[in-house]
Amino acid sequence: MITTIEGGITAPAGFRAAGVHCGIKANPEKLDLALVVSDTPATAAAVFTTNLAVAPPIVVSREHLQASRGQARAVVINSGCANACTGDQGRQVAHLMAAETARAVDCDLEEVLVMSTGVIGVQLDPRTVTQGVIDAADTLAADGHMRAALAIMTTDPFPKERAVEVASPRGTFRVGGICKGSGMIEPRMATMLGVLTCDAAVPAPLLQRALSEVTEHTFNAITVDGECSTNDCVALLANGASGVSLGQADLPLLEDALYEVCRFLATEIVRGGEGATKLVTVHVTGARSYEDAKQAARAIANSLLVKTAIHGGDPNWGRLVAVAGRAGVAFQLSSAAVRIGDVVLFEAGRPYDERAPLAADYLQGKDIAVAVDLGTGGSDEATMWTCDLSKEYVQINAEYRT
């Protein structure tokens, strides 16, 4: 049985967290450096951005995870500066962040993962982050979850955390997590920063398998603006502090627990997307393959015309058909169908535009579901989550640096 509990990323036993202001952000009230530490050795897994303009912290984290063969003790994260496109100097600072963390929490260098988020192309000041790591290590606490969640935010309107307790025949264990999102959110990778903790003991390869599978259906099934960042990363640490050990046979159990946490966090990212006023669930059915279904759902979820129509409460179902038709997947217009909420507006190639007012009423809500059947007769399906596109998105992103 899986129960939602308080405590976010420090709900699992043996994890401490901290969030401090070290000066990367100008506003002294904004936290800008987070630290998550396992008191004992932990296995680790991670999913990284597929962007080829990959940022130095991601390069460092990937190297460390490989060198440690899936072991980690700490994750250090700064916000306010992505340390991306920063060349050799950026690599040195990312290494420094890891080294200072290893020294402060007394672990091997390779047991530290580094993440950064914020503006691209600006150098991170080495003295500022060094002081931040020292301050964070000094304030690590078993109830530090919310400060860590706050310290990784950029334009996020609210912090995002979640924790669950799993009662199983193997015993009781917990999974917790924090994440940040807001802009540059695209589904082809984790599309954001996320840190997950688990107090079961899980072999590293199994942990990686579970994280990759769950990410595909949660963090990789959301989009705000179709942008894949240079810094995207989700990491998961499992330290065994609960006394529970999970093996191959427990993979479904672990995935269920992770799914519960990650789906909540992923949809929270969409709800908190830049300028978002509605959470939109896009469900595509009647596809020839899961890949086709996901590709069509992604195209719909990224369509400016769909997102603006939903923002305006306009049941412009024709735009859904048009996007499905250009999505690059098998599509049969004469058998296709479109539903907004429970209202069928197009079926078997025939429009029912007279039902548009019903759909318009439904679109006044905050939680919107749209469904498209690709009409191929196939039985594969996929779900994506997105938000509407508002003038506020434009405002936020036209003035991000100024």
Add this chain to the structure above:
Amino acid sequence: MITTIEGGITAPAGFRAAGVHCGIKANPEKLDLALVVSDTPATAAAVFTTNLAVAPPIVVSREHLQASRGQARAVVINSGCANACTGDQGRQVAHLMAAETARAVDCDLEEVLVMSTGVIGVQLDPRTVTQGVIDAADTLAADGHMRAALAIMTTDPFPKERAVEVASPRGTFRVGGICKGSGMIEPRMATMLGVLTCDAAVPAPLLQRALSEVTEHTFNAITVDGECSTNDCVALLANGASGVSLGQADLPLLEDALYEVCRFLATEIVRGGEGATKLVTVHVTGARSYEDAKQAARAIANSLLVKTAIHGGDPNWGRLVAVAGRAGVAFQLSSAAVRIGDVVLFEAGRPYDERAPLAADYLQGKDIAVAVDLGTGGSDEATMWTCDLSKEYVQINAEYRT
């Protein structure tokens, strides 16, 4: 020598055009049906949408062009209703439009091309369009170019037309054109409606070759919002009324003339894009192939973060690197470069963010050029045109039908 002249689509000899209000649009001052006719038989070529949710008028036009083996006399176009996703009834109305036009201008059914643009999923009233065709045929005029250009507009802020005269060793001939764009503009097809006329005689296969080639670098090199419509179509008629005949050896000459007209019309579509305040030329170099260059240029041109940054005058060059890195093409960060106007902000993997104020000044202009070198050492390149993304785009598309 190619000279720009007045007269738009009726500048070439032997073409007449008309634009009328027949009642598809509620506002009686808005023209909503256009007719372009060659007085004598003409060869014809066309490029159609790649969207699988293809609209009935496109189906009819494609069939007619095939049945006539590249002959056409008339193009009939309505605005205000796309006649898309309209099933059997929609097909009947598209056929009716062609049949009424053939009767009114006294040509074969297969010599008529049909286009529609406007809201998807709404039926086109057969009596309304029949009356429109009759009225348009009655008012066909050798100076009807502007009325035709006006009658194909939807949310376009201004009509778009262009004509050139070509003085060549073969003699003097003309090319003219009109188009409409505004929203649902995506580069993978013509992305809009366009009609082109030419008073040289050109064999149909050669005409098609020239149109396809020129479209790739003009109408297929623009984007407003990354949306490929169900109704996109560009058609070109050549009637030989100038007395000039063009053959295989004259292909470059014909392409030059078409390029002159189409590039102007294509960039006019971008300038008149929904909510657009700036024309942005995206130039990608250092690619391993033309396809890679175009794909990267398209990704940048469609990036919400790039388009909003340019709208806000924010020289956020890091977003250009991030998009290039996720574009799915070969990319080498350590050799990549970014230029905004003449200001190099990133080169050989090193940022020059201190030059950002210079780029910010440049971004105050209306005609913006950005360039990205993919850093692969390859010598291929491509250009795309796009516009900035403003709050007005959101406003227009959140309220299109209401």
